[in-house]
Amino acid sequence: MLNSATPEFLDSLRADLPEASFREAEPRYFEEPRGRWRGRGVVVAPDCTEGVAQVVRACAAARVPLVPYGGGTGLVGGQIAPDGPVPVILSLERMRAVRGLWPEENVMVVEAGAILQEVHEAAEAAGRLFPLSIASKGSARIGGLLATNAGGVNVLRYGNARELCLGLEAVMPDGRTWNGLKRLRKDNTGYDLRNLLIGAEGTLGVITAAALRLAPRPAGEGTALMSVAGPRAALDLLALAREHMGEGVSAFELMHRQGLDFLAETLPDIRQPFDTPPDWFVLIDVGLARGLDPAGALEALFAEAFEAGLANDGMIAQSEAQRHAFWEVREQIPEANRRIGAVSSHDISLPLSAIPGFIARGAEVVAGIGEFRINCFGHLGDGNLHYNVFPMPGRSRADHLSQRDAIKRAVHDLVHDMGGSVSAEHGIGRLKVGDLERYGDPPKLDAMRAIKAALDPAGIMNPGAVLRAGD
Amino acid sequence: MLNSATPEFLDSLRADLPEASFREAEPRYFEEPRGRWRGRGVVVAPDCTEGVAQVVRACAAARVPLVPYGGGTGLVGGQIAPDGPVPVILSLERMRAVRGLWPEENVMVVEAGAILQEVHEAAEAAGRLFPLSIASKGSARIGGLLATNAGGVNVLRYGNARELCLGLEAVMPDGRTWNGLKRLRKDNTGYDLRNLLIGAEGTLGVITAAALRLAPRPAGEGTALMSVAGPRAALDLLALAREHMGEGVSAFELMHRQGLDFLAETLPDIRQPFDTPPDWFVLIDVGLARGLDPAGALEALFAEAFEAGLANDGMIAQSEAQRHAFWEVREQIPEANRRIGAVSSHDISLPLSAIPGFIARGAEVVAGIGEFRINCFGHLGDGNLHYNVFPMPGRSRADHLSQRDAIKRAVHDLVHDMGGSVSAEHGIGRLKVGDLERYGDPPKLDAMRAIKAALDPAGIMNPGAVLRAGD
Numbered sequence: 001m002l003n004s005a006t007p008e009f010l011d012s013l014r015a016d017l018p019e020a021s022f023r024e025a026e027p028r029y030f031e032e033p034r035g036r037w038r039g040r041g042v043v044v045a046p047d048c049t050e051g052v053a054q055v056v057r058a059c060a061a062a063r064v065p066l067v068p069y070g071g072g073t074g075l076v077g078g079q080i081a082p083d084g085p086v087p088v089i090l091s092l093e094r095m096r097a098v099r100g101l102w103p104e105e106n107v108m109v110v111e112a113g114a115i116l117q118e119v120h121e122a123a124e125a126a127g128r129l130f131p132l133s134i135a136s137k138g139s140a141r142i143g144g145l146l147a148t149n150a151g152g153v154n155v156l157r158y159g160n161a162r163e164l165c166l167g168l169e170a171v172m173p174d175g176r177t178w179n180g181l182k183r184l185r186k187d188n189t190g191y192d193l194r195n196l197l198i199g200a201e202g203t204l205g206v207i208t209a210a211a212l213r214l215a216p217r218p219a220g221e222g223t224a225l226m227s228v229a230g231p232r233a234a235l236d237l238l239a240l241a242r243e244h245m246g247e248g249v250s251a252f253e254l255m256h257r258q259g260l261d262f263l264a265e266t267l268p269d270i271r272q273p274f275d276t277p278p279d280w281f282v283l284i285d286v287g288l289a290r291g292l293d294p295a296g297a298l299e300a301l302f303a304e305a306f307e308a309g310l311a312n313d314g315m316i317a318q319s320e321a322q323r324h325a326f327w328e329v330r331e332q333i334p335e336a337n338r339r340i341g342a343v344s345s346h347d348i349s350l351p352l353s354a355i356p357g358f359i360a361r362g363a364e365v366v367a368g369i370g371e372f373r374i375n376c377f378g379h380l381g382d383g384n385l386h387y388n389v390f391p392m393p394g395r396s397r398a399d400h401l402s403q404r405d406a407i408k409r410a411v412h413d414l415v416h417d418m419g420g421s422v423s424a425e426h427g428i429g430r431l432k433v434g435d436l437e438r439y440g441d442p443p444k445l446d447a448m449r450a451i452k453a454a455l456d457p458a459g460i461m462n463p464g465a466v467l468r469a470g471d
Numbered sequence: 472m473l474n475s476a477t478p479e480f481l482d483s484l485r486a487d488l489p490e491a492s493f494r495e496a497e498p499r500y501f502e503e504p505r506g507r508w509r510g511r512g513v514v515v516a517p518d519c520t521e522g523v524a525q526v527v528r529a530c531a532a533a534r535v536p537l538v539p540y541g542g543g544t545g546l547v548g549g550q551i552a553p554d555g556p557v558p559v560i561l562s563l564e565r566m567r568a569v570r571g572l573w574p575e576e577n578v579m580v581v582e583a584g585a586i587l588q589e590v591h592e593a594a595e596a597a598g599r600l601f602p603l604s605i606a607s608k609g610s611a612r613i614g615g616l617l618a619t620n621a622g623g624v625n626v627l628r629y630g631n632a633r634e635l636c637l638g639l640e641a642v643m644p645d646g647r648t649w650n651g652l653k654r655l656r657k658d659n660t661g662y663d664l665r666n667l668l669i670g671a672e673g674t675l676g677v678i679t680a681a682a683l684r685l686a687p688r689p690a691g692e693g694t695a696l697m698s699v700a701g702p703r704a705a706l707d708l709l710a711l712a713r714e715h716m717g718e719g720v721s722a723f724e725l726m727h728r729q730g731l732d733f734l735a736e737t738l739p740d741i742r743q744p745f746d747t748p749p750d751w752f753v754l755i756d757v758g759l760a761r762g763l764d765p766a767g768a769l770e771a772l773f774a775e776a777f778e779a780g781l782a783n784d785g786m787i788a789q790s791e792a793q794r795h796a797f798w799e800v801r802e803q804i805p806e807a808n809r810r811i812g813a814v815s816s817h818d819i820s821l822p823l824s825a826i827p828g829f830i831a832r833g834a835e836v837v838a839g840i841g842e843f844r845i846n847c848f849g850h851l852g853d854g855n856l857h858y859n860v861f862p863m864p865g866r867s868r869a870d871h872l873s874q875r876d877a878i879k880r881a882v883h884d885l886v887h888d889m890g891g892s893v894s895a896e897h898g899i900g901r902l903k904v905g906d907l908e909r910y911g912d913p914p915k916l917d918a919m920r921a922i923k924a925a926l927d928p929a930g931i932m933n934p935g936a937v938l939r940a941g942d
Contacts (some may be wrong), residue, residue: 102823105822107822149659159634162663162666163630176913176917184821184854184890185820186626186631186853186854186895186896187892187894189893189906189907190916191667191918193915193918196662196667199663200663216714243687245761288760289715289760290714291715291768291771292763350655351573351578351655352575352576352654353575379657383576383656419654421658423658424657424658424659425659435660440661441651442647443649444649444664447662448662454922454925455921466661
């Protein structure tokens with residue numbers, strides 16, 4: 001029912017769009033970070049919203065599929081079309097302007113192709129903070145971050161991408177532009193189209209610009225590493241930290257000794273923070289208001305946590321260099337994981353109180369399948385764990401290909417049984433379409449299918465992502 | 472195309488539901504706070520989700536319209552069906568259980584009929600805070616608060632109802648139950664049905680329960696009143712307060728001398744806070760972390776604001792009784808307004824930086840229509856003003872009926888021209904359907920109509936609210 005983007009189709013597009021809109025089909029457009037898929041397509045990169053609308057209208061008229069393309073950093077294949085009719089890859093890379101920044105409102109309006117790092121810098125230049133932060137900030141673009149409702153390390157304090165967006169401009173599947181770039185905190189005028197497009201992974205429209213929420217910069221920041229008796233103690237420490245510092249707790253990251261071992265093995269230049277590596281430890285990052293000394297507040301927290309038996313050992317950064325060193329441990333663990341090579345990785349979330357039980361039961365479930373190393377770490381403050389399963393020393397992921405699906409299934413079944421989510425922050429993309437069908441609520445899935453059919457009756461928008469094509 | 476709830480239809484419902492589900496059609500179900508509409512209908516109040524589902528299925532089968540009914544406190548007629556086929560008023564009043572409360576997760580799950588005040592009390596008993604707070608908290612119910620995405624005084628710090636909801640259970644228009652009561656901060660598994668139902672005012676489904684987000688209670692709270700030179704100075708003071716105290720600023724309310732005059736005229740027992748009433752003043756409420764003294768922090772803020780020429784006079788509450796007295800000034804202004812009797816009231820929001828200009832131009836626009844008193848006050852921190860126009864002394868609203876529409880139109884046109892919203896927190900209901908058509912973005916309106924038709928093809932869910940019936 002859909003047609004490939006043929007040379008004739010491209011010729012007709014050329015009549016409407018400046019030549020600079022047509023990009024070489026370089027390999028980077030068809031690769032993704034984990035190397036699971038290879039895509040195909042013709043690449044078009046308009047430099048304005050009306051250009052995007054022209055492409056969408058042409059695709060709608062010819063029933064040619066269209067894949068909105070941001071920074072290409074997604075981990076679930078949402079930006080890759082490996083099969084089906086040849087699509088238009090609609091790249092937002094030429095739309096990266098900051099259209100406006102209002103420090104007194106804590107708002108900026110940027111185009112979808114703006115790179116997260118650039119947005120951070122623009123906010124900082126205005127004395128403000130755009131708090132969304134993920135590992136791929138140097139290449140991820142705002143449109144993709146919103147389309148996938150990106151999370152990251154500061155969700156505990158500032159919310160995910162959804163909560164940092166006040167308004168959107170988007171080209172709908174019929175090629176008309178929704179002008180929803182309101183700079184308002186309160187606006188109860190009809191259905192929440194903004195939140196429907198956020199997280200829809202490009203299947204309901206193309207985000208072309210966004211009004212983003214900024215935050216005042218905290219007066220002072222501090223970071224600590226503390227070893228804890230286990231996940232239960234880590235949760236109690238989180239509650240204590242929030243009792244001490246309220247919203248001042250910006251990040252609360254749980255890590256396991258396995259992560260330190262992988263760092264030692266693959267990235268030996270990274271300084272190991274503990275003399276004796278603890279089984280479990282947390283990174284606490286705080287940004288406090290005037291009148292509070294972050295290092296002092298962290299010391300007071302540690303003293304009370306030590307007294308209560310929650311923390312055994314700890315270190316509080318005494319300089320920006322030390323804060324950076326502490327964060328580097330956390331930030332390099334994914335790279336160490338990559339070098340070891342996971343058999344199966346899981347981006348999951350759980351109700352906070354279920355986490356200790358999940359970690360215990362997860363280890364049993366995985367051990368029931370075979371002998372593996374587990375590196376479980378993540379955004380404990382949000383209940384979001386990256387639960388990754390690795391081969392034992394001397395073995396490789398290739399040795400375990402046959403067990404991969406069983407591990408994934410067992411972990412996801414357990415997460416689902418415990419009230420969790422099998423996609424906390426990475427989305428569904430193409431990787432987890434089957435998971436969504438297995439674990440999703442049937443009335444919700446039917447509502448999603450009805451919405452998709454209503455807004456995109458021809459099914460041209462990123463077919464095969466989130467919902468099975470033709471659903 | 473829709474049918475009235477006939478005696479025969481009710482008889483068939485009686486076969487399915489216990490007798491206690493059927494309520495006397497008391498007048499309170501058909502009145503609303505501003506006395507603009509009178510409704511009709513038969514009242515059914517199931518005591519469980521499956522009972523709600525049975526009613527919805529019966530209505531769907533017989534094409535009988537259905538109006539979900541919470542506390543009846545809505546100000547835009549969303550809960551009232553004044554015409555068309557006689558509907559079922561589906562009251563959630565018998566579903567008010569707290570299904571669970573997890574202090575360590577900062578989450579509670581409550582049924583839709585729970586009254587906001589009861590939710591506050593349950594959270595408080597667990598040492599937590601449910602921060603949503605509006606004037607009608609003694610009768611408003613959670614289902615209605617979510618269906619209308621209620622706002623109130625603490626949105627600045629904690630967000631509106633939308634941001635305080637982690638998950639929903641709802642009966643969809645086909646009578647199936649969506650089980651979306653996840654207690655998760657991060658869950659990127661498909662389209663955001665939760666936020667679609669929130670703010671849909673009962674037109675896409677019936678919310679039966681919600682997972683609500685709680686907050687730790689601040690260690691100490693404080694309140695101040697400060698007189699300011701004008702709205703511009705108030706905005707600068709807001710920015711300064713957030714620079715001093717970050718997220719610790721819980722509420723920032725702007726008021727005008729007109730409000731004090733109305734209080735003096737209609738509620739003389741309320742103590743006037745200022746010896747010389749200022750033209751403009753703000754109420755600042757803060758809740759701070761350990762180690763900070765709220766009164767001391769407010770004094771430091773005032774000192775710097777005074778130095779900078781932002782605040783001329785101020786008083787900082789030295790006791791809970793004083794905090795209460797300051798808040799009473801703010802909270803009784805709507806009652807004073809009601810006693811004076813507004814010609815036209817407007818629940819609007821604007822980009823923060825547009826507010827001083829709007830207040831100046833609004834006064835000119837209204838003066839161009841006639842001689843009136845304006846009481847402009849509201850949640851400045853959210854850009855949300857209640858902009859109410861009153862007759863001059865000695866005249867009454869009845870003298871100005873012919874000018875009412877012109878005033879409303881002029882104010883709303885100005886708000887729209889300045890990038891604002893004509894419904895900041897009250898919703899569309901039946902009152903503002905025409906405003907939505909006039910000011911709404913056409914592609915967004917079409918998307919809304921397509922979604923409504925897709926999810927509720929028979930159009931039984933609260934027909935005539937938000938979208939014109941039959942749209």
